[in-house]
Amino acid sequence: MSDVVIKVENLGKKYTIRHQNGAGDGLRHKLHDVATAPFRWLRNQKSGFSNLTSDPRPLASEEFWALKDVSFEVKQGEVVGIIGRNGAGKSTLLKILSRITEPTEGRVGIKGRVASLLEVGTGFHPELTGRENIFLNGAVLGMSREEIKRKFDEIIAFAEVEKFLDTPVKRYSSGMYVRLAFAVAAHLEPEILIVDEVLAVGDAAFQKKSLGKMGEVAREGRTVLFVSHNMNAVESLCTPALLLDRGQLLAQSTDVRAVITHYLNGTSGNGSKLSSWTNENNAFNHPTLQPLYFAVVNEMHQPLTAPVRNDTPLFVVIRADVRQLDPALNVGFALFNQDAELLLWSLTTDGPEDQWPKLKLGVVECCCALPRRFLNEGSYRLELIASLHCRDWFIRPGHNSPVIHFAIQGGLSDSPYWHFVRPGILAPEWKWQTTA
Numbered sequence: 001m002s003d004v005v006i007k008v009e010n011l012g013k014k015y016t017i018r019h020q021n022g023a024g025d026g027l028r029h030k031l032h033d034v035a036t037a038p039f040r041w042l043r044n045q046k047s048g049f050s051n052l053t054s055d056p057r058p059l060a061s062e063e064f065w066a067l068k069d070v071s072f073e074v075k076q077g078e079v080v081g082i083i084g085r086n087g088a089g090k091s092t093l094l095k096i097l098s099r100i101t102e103p104t105e106g107r108v109g110i111k112g113r114v115a116s117l118l119e120v121g122t123g124f125h126p127e128l129t130g131r132e133n134i135f136l137n138g139a140v141l142g143m144s145r146e147e148i149k150r151k152f153d154e155i156i157a158f159a160e161v162e163k164f165l166d167t168p169v170k171r172y173s174s175g176m177y178v179r180l181a182f183a184v185a186a187h188l189e190p191e192i193l194i195v196d197e198v199l200a201v202g203d204a205a206f207q208k209k210s211l212g213k214m215g216e217v218a219r220e221g222r223t224v225l226f227v228s229h230n231m232n233a234v235e236s237l238c239t240p241a242l243l244l245d246r247g248q249l250l251a252q253s254t255d256v257r258a259v260i261t262h263y264l265n266g267t268s269g270n271g272s273k274l275s276s277w278t279n280e281n282n283a284f285n286h287p288t289l290q291p292l293y294f295a296v297v298n299e300m301h302q303p304l305t306a307p308v309r310n311d312t313p314l315f316v317v318i319r320a321d322v323r324q325l326d327p328a329l330n331v332g333f334a335l336f337n338q339d340a341e342l343l344l345w346s347l348t349t350d351g352p353e354d355q356w357p358k359l360k361l362g363v364v365e366c367c368c369a370l371p372r373r374f375l376n377e378g379s380y381r382l383e384l385i386a387s388l389h390c391r392d393w394f395i396r397p398g399h400n401s402p403v404i405h406f407a408i409q410g411g412l413s414d415s416p417y418w419h420f421v422r423p424g425i426l427a428p429e430w431k432w433q434t435t436a
């Protein structure tokens, strides 16, 4: 019992969201105002009262639980991975543990000094220089000036921001900012280190370095709570993992792989795994490309609704709005099996250049035929990929990319021996012949 350093009991956080009655109607209402009484509308804009005077509808408020009935314990020295979809409540949980926000109900007990690296913008004072922020953060953590000085050189060497030490951090790029913030949080010897998504901002070299540092912090016996959409990082670093889903704790286990599998194979909002994805939220709105539709379909172009035989012709369809042409532009998918193992990537640019599908500006649909008699029985997950080769990622597997699922059952072979799942990950039917 004594080695429990964080105890969370029945934690809940409620937000009250205010919106105009008749949601989605706001723009139409405003346009109507401009058209029918343009001078009044203009006057209101100038006086800054446009919202108060031009929209007669009352404000409605809605209660929303970002976290509900969450209970767990963390032991000294554990590296806890917290995973879940966008909006699952991960950052809200970290903010409560870092005492940035208060819970609505439940209790949190924490033993030890906490350093947290939440989203860009917290922890540092924008007007202060990098140097001043290091001392400020150290002081907040209860360290003496001498202690901070001893750590100072290590921090700036890790963050690689020597040249900008005396520049106010508001002038830093987001990558520099996060590098320094991470270096401070990881080196100032907190007993508990809380890190939210830091890896999403840094470049590949920094990601590797910060993962290594978190491993080091953990080996020193400190406790780490780590939120990430990067499943490889969670699997390699974390001892237990927690899965949050719509504010609730869906799974927690020291079998991190099992929790990740649970998440990746998880059900969609309506309780079933979908084999098509449509960009309903207007997400991934990148200036070069925006994905619109991603699906596994049959010959009739219908997304699958049930498991299919291995010999069924299947196609992966990706529809996207191409906004800027670039020779390096590609789309594709990553294919995972039910144990969350990556089987392969397939991209539009895999073959010789003269055979790449021609992308043009506007809505483009790319289609890839999956080979028949290739996959074994089981369920599969596809994650969308879109990038400029070696230059820019728009949508990257393991980083909250759109996900679709399908399952193979039966039809593995016409051999009298193989009707059911075969040994091995794949079940290809290759040609055999005698040579003598």
Ligand SMILES: Nc1ncnc2c1ncn2[C@@H]1O[C@H](COP(=O)(O)OP(=O)(O)OP(=O)(O)O)[C@@H](O)[C@H]1O
Pocket (backbone or CB within 6 Å): 015, 016, 017, 066, 084, 085, 086, 087, 088, 089, 090, 091, 092, 093
């Ligand atoms: N201050 C706030 N007021 C109202 N709603 C909020 C507030 N902060 C968060 N929420 C809502 O609470 C829910 C949980 O948000 P949270 O930021 O914890 O999600 P998350 O799991 O960190 O997601 P992501 O993976 O996108 O970072 C979301 O629906 C979010 O819109």
Ligand SMILES: [Mg+2]
Pocket (backbone or CB within 6 Å): 090, 091, 092, 196
């Ligand atoms: Mg978050």
